[in-house]
Amino acid sequence: MRYGVIGMxxxxxxxxxxxxxxxxxxxxxxxxxxxxxxxxxxQVDSCDGSFHLPHVNAYGAASDMPKCDVVLIGLKTVNxxxxxxxxxxxxxxxxxxxxxxxxxxxxxxVQKMFPEVQLAAGLAFICSAKTEPxxxxxxxxxxxxxxxxxxxxQEKIDEVVNDFRQAGVDANEVEYLEARWKKAVWNMPFxxxxxxxxxxxxxxxxxxxxLQLIKDQMMEVIEAAQACGVKNIDETFAEKMIYNTVxxxxxxxxxxxxxxxxxxxxxxxxxxxxxxEARKAGYRMKxxxxxxxxxxxxxxxxxxxx
Amino acid sequence: MRYGVIGMxxxxxxxxxxxxxxxxxxxxxxxxxxxxxxxxxxQVDSCDGSFHLPHVNAYGAASDMPKCDVVLIGLKTVNxxxxxxxxxxxxxxxxxxxxxxxxxxxxxxVQKMFPEVQLAAGLAFICSAKTEPxxxxxxxxxxxxxxxxxxxxQEKIDEVVNDFRQAGVDANEVEYLEARWKKAVWNMPFxxxxxxxxxxxxxxxxxxxxLQLIKDQMMEVIEAAQACGVKNIDETFAEKMIYNTVxxxxxxxxxxxxxxxxxxxxxxxxxxxxxxEARKAGYRMKxxxxxxxxxxxxxxxxxxxx
Numbered sequence: 001m002r003y004g005v006i007g008m009x010x011x012x013x014x015x016x017x018x019x020x021x022x023x024x025x026x027x028x029x030x031x032x033x034x035x036x037x038x039x040x041x042x043q044v045d046s047c048d049g050s051f052h053l054p055h056v057n058a059y060g061a062a063s064d065m066p067k068c069d070v071v072l073i074g075l076k077t078v079n080x081x082x083x084x085x086x087x088x089x090x091x092x093x094x095x096x097x098x099x100x101x102x103x104x105x106x107x108x109x110v111q112k113m114f115p116e117v118q119l120a121a122g123l124a125f126i127c128s129a130k131t132e133p134x135x136x137x138x139x140x141x142x143x144x145x146x147x148x149x150x151x152x153x154q155e156k157i158d159e160v161v162n163d164f165r166q167a168g169v170d171a172n173e174v175e176y177l178e179a180r181w182k183k184a185v186w187n188m189p190f191x192x193x194x195x196x197x198x199x200x201x202x203x204x205x206x207x208x209x210x211l212q213l214i215k216d217q218m219m220e221v222i223e224a225a226q227a228c229g230v231k232n233i234d235e236t237f238a239e240k241m242i243y244n245t246v247x248x249x250x251x252x253x254x255x256x257x258x259x260x261x262x263x264x265x266x267x268x269x270x271x272x273x274x275x276x277e278a279r280k281a282g283y284r285m286k287x288x289x290x291x292x293x294x295x296x297x298x299x300x301x302x303x304x305x306x
Numbered sequence: 307m308r309y310g311v312i313g314m315x316x317x318x319x320x321x322x323x324x325x326x327x328x329x330x331x332x333x334x335x336x337x338x339x340x341x342x343x344x345x346x347x348x349q350v351d352s353c354d355g356s357f358h359l360p361h362v363n364a365y366g367a368a369s370d371m372p373k374c375d376v377v378l379i380g381l382k383t384v385n386x387x388x389x390x391x392x393x394x395x396x397x398x399x400x401x402x403x404x405x406x407x408x409x410x411x412x413x414x415x416v417q418k419m420f421p422e423v424q425l426a427a428g429l430a431f432i433c434s435a436k437t438e439p440x441x442x443x444x445x446x447x448x449x450x451x452x453x454x455x456x457x458x459x460q461e462k463i464d465e466v467v468n469d470f471r472q473a474g475v476d477a478n479e480v481e482y483l484e485a486r487w488k489k490a491v492w493n494m495p496f497x498x499x500x501x502x503x504x505x506x507x508x509x510x511x512x513x514x515x516x517l518q519l520i521k522d523q524m525m526e527v528i529e530a531a532q533a534c535g536v537k538n539i540d541e542t543f544a545e546k547m548i549y550n551t552v553x554x555x556x557x558x559x560x561x562x563x564x565x566x567x568x569x570x571x572x573x574x575x576x577x578x579x580x581x582x583e584a585r586k587a588g589y590r591m592k593x594x595x596x597x598x599x600x601x602x603x604x605x606x607x608x609x610x611x612x
Binding site: 208287 | 502503505510513514515516518519522592593595596597598599600602603604606607
């Protein structure tokens, strides 16, 4: 199978490099450092063992790339508006596109852009960062869940999962909608609250008032998920997420990093869409509505003060 | 009538000085600048006409003060724990104590400290600040509403209202509980949100996301008030408050000033108590619960980082 990777950042760079390192054919599209990587290769500093790829198929334009069996999307969702330009050159009749992205509603919107394309959700549980040109820093975790959204070829999903496993990445197939909402249980409270209060995951859990608030927000996501038809989720899942986070290395979620580096935040798919989906299903996520409003305010202030 | 004023800050200093300027007998208790005021008098720089009081009855200890017919409390509620020490020397059998303070539940708690004392709520609508020793800066507004809480002498309430009017202060008697909740409609959104987002009233109303959030929070207060038995309040009151604020000079509410000057914030009576009262009456103020949690976090961080 031939893999294409759109976006050679913390996500696309890591998972693409792992596949290439295992001998898979991988072609990377990179806006910023394809030239650097083409000349000097890609370095992955990883808690699971660092490695260097001396020869990387890196491209600066999608039109130069070959058609692929599987395309991994490693863009931030704020850049999905570029997909109508970036994705078509890589597509053939049965290409599977895996959206390794955050949030709720991503697949629906991409499917509207490409009604015929087979889509899957990729849910990455990883702490990684693109620290400099040609270098990905993988701090911890790294497993990926794949949820079938509109792929008619089950064997292709299986093959992607197997390829990841062969590449040393813990991969599993999961139910798409349940997986998206379960990830939102962690993402919605921690991404926004670390921005709104300019803090870190561990400090939020050390203060009784914000610990309770995080729990309340997680319960809002769980009740929203239930309203949207996800059955296999309840309060114990929130407790597990909080327990895991207390025992995690303190870190800044992706939205916190985006805000710190004055990049646009993924408010649309991390907040607005799940809030809308829940509201359509008759449930109001009131505390997360407030968080969304605060984030919109902070985002606009940051962009207009420059 | 002899007036006592506990707290010679932006509130007690202003209203006490207005009464004294009109020839009433007023005795001030001041922690910080009684000596300065005793020697050099009290200056009021006011949009309604500035004036100077050369001779002021200022005291540094309550035990030196005479018994009073009316005591105005101009302390921040965070200092109400001092009342059992400060108030008794001023009390005689029929003293009326007017709590010119913010929040919900203040009268209940002070009544518990002094079960026999006659209490009234004083609701000040004023922009004023104590800028330096012996000087109060009154920027705009200034009217005061008096709500009877446990005063058995209606004529005493009337007399206080009349004395204020004679002193050039627009004063009116109002229904206590309704007035407290109506003031909370403005106070709860604007005090906390200007702190949480480090901004001003006008900027909150310029952003569509925070304008909607302020409206939602005002509706939470209105629905809480209704649940607590206040009938004469509905959505039009929120619209009027927003309209008035849009046309107000942008300014920092008292909690914002407290936070900026690293003073403790009045979270208990401005947030915790109304949230509790509403919850007891079966209504959850969810966005304001979240704001309370954020304020507790910010308050604790500020106090522990020093």
